[in-house]
Amino acid sequence: MITVDRGRYGCVREDDGDGTELITAMRARELGRKSVVVGDRVALVGDVSAAPGALARIVRIGERTSVLRRTADDDDTTPEGRLERVVVANADQLVIVSALADPPPRTGFIDRCLVAAYDADIEPLLCLTKADLAGPEQVLDYYAELDLRHVQVRPGSDLAELRERLAGRISVMVGHSGVGKSTLVNRLVPDALRAVGAVSAIGKGRHTSTSAVALRLPSIGKSRKDPGWIVDTPGIRSFGLAHVSAESLLHGFPDLVEGTLEDQPNCGHTVADNDCKLEAWVEEGRADRRRLDSYRRLLSSRAGELDPRDQQPDNGLSA
Numbered sequence: 376m377i378t379v380d381r382g383r384y385g386c387v388r389e390d391d392g393d394g395t396e397l398i399t400a401m402r403a404r405e406l407g408r409k410s411v412v413v414g415d416r417v418a419l420v421g422d423v424s425a426a427p428g429a430l431a432r433i434v435r436i437g438e439r440t441s442v443l444r445r446t447a448d449d450d451d452t453t454p455e456g457r458l459e460r461v462v463v464a465n466a467d468q469l470v471i472v473s474a475l476a477d478p479p480p481r482t483g484f485i486d487r488c489l490v491a492a493y494d495a496d497i498e499p500l501l502c503l504t505k506a507d508l509a510g511p512e513q514v515l516d517y518y519a520e521l522d523l524r525h526v527q528v529r530p531g532s533d534l535a536e537l538r539e540r541l542a543g544r545i546s547v548m549v550g551h552s553g554v555g556k557s558t559l560v561n562r563l564v565p566d567a568l569r570a571v572g573a574v575s576a577i578g579k580g581r582h583t584s585t586s587a588v589a590l591r592l593p594s595i596g597k598s599r600k601d602p603g604w605i606v607d608t609p610g611i612r613s614f615g616l617a618h619v620s621a622e623s624l625l626h627g628f629p630d631l632v633e634g635t636l637e638d639q640p641n642c643g644h645t646v647a648d649n650d651c652k653l654e655a656w657v658e659e660g661r662a663d664r665r666r667l668d669s670y671r672r673l674l675s676s677r678a679g680e681l682d683p684r685d686q687q688p689d690n691g692l693s694a
């Protein structure tokens with residue numbers, strides 16, 4: 376299932392090479408309350424002809440290999456925090472799109488995405504845009520201790536390395552406003568507008584840009600390799616993490632994990648935990664102070680505390 380708009384689901388057959396035959400479907404009653412999300416593999420019955428006006432029914436949802444979730448808020452004691460949404464099913468890569476300048480990289484956002492990716496067992500890929508405006512050194516330095524794969528893009532650069540990383544996979548693209556995600560999606564899938572146009576036909580007119588849309592990447596040259604899919608997420612501006620336990624938050628910070636091994640089992644790793652071994656770990660230079668600060672910001676945000684961070688970007692990086 377590649378797109379959803381007001382109760383109408385757009386589906387393509389896995390064996391439809393170009394993914395041009397968009398079958399419109401609705402949920403069958405037997406699905407009960409189970410939600411169908413973009414990326415789901417579904418079984419259809421009824422009119423699967425993809426002809427204008429044809430309507431099929433989704434009768435079954437295939438077992439999901441991964442589930443990328445988010446909440447509107449970080450704090451699970453608020454209604455927004457309890458409202459958990461599955462963003463995409465069956466993705467195997469999360470492409471975190473961040474500009475190197477204008478707007479400056481927000482490592483806090485990237486860290487959040489990393490937590491969501493590791494929690495969902497999806498491999499992250501950092502995609503640094505606007506490489507014509509600034510170099511990647513500061514961001515890469517911040518992530519130096521992580522084995523984080525990354526690519527850089529600039530206007531007119533060939534996207535071969537990125538395409539290589541996207542080939543054969545289902546990749547979700549996330550990024551905050553202005554980082555150049557739409558520009559990139561349009562470069563990767565030059566007829567994305569047409570694809571989204573086809574989507575809007577499902578819901579009689581307007582395309583609601585809040586939900587995710589899966590787009591099949593075009594084959595390049597004579598290669599027979601599956602170029603993969605990207606899932607654009609136009610409406611996602613935040614990645615609330617209320618569904619991730621405080622313990623699992625640490626998975627987004629593999630560079631800190633070793634520093635917690637000697638901690639008391641009940642240590643919360645916050646500033647208030649006086650005996651927290653992470654403090655010494657950082658002082659000994661075994662991890663970057665900024666990484667610990669970022670982890671603690673997420674911990675406090677999850678606990679419903681106000682974000683204490685200074686709004687000033689430091690060293691060109693913004694938390």
Ligand SMILES: Nc1nc2c(ncn2[C@@H]2O[C@H](COP(=O)(O)OP(=O)(O)OP(=O)(O)O)[C@@H](O)[C@H]2O)c(=O)[nH]1
Pocket residue numbers: 504505506507508528529530550551552553554555556557558559
């Ligand atoms: N210098 C430079 N500008 C870029 C690059 N990519 C995109 N831009 C510009 O950055 C601005 C934002 O790009 P968009 O593609 O609209 O960004 P977006 O992430 O989709 O943001 P929203 O439209 O708010 O969702 C536009 O003016 C683009 O022309 C780049 O690699 N280098």
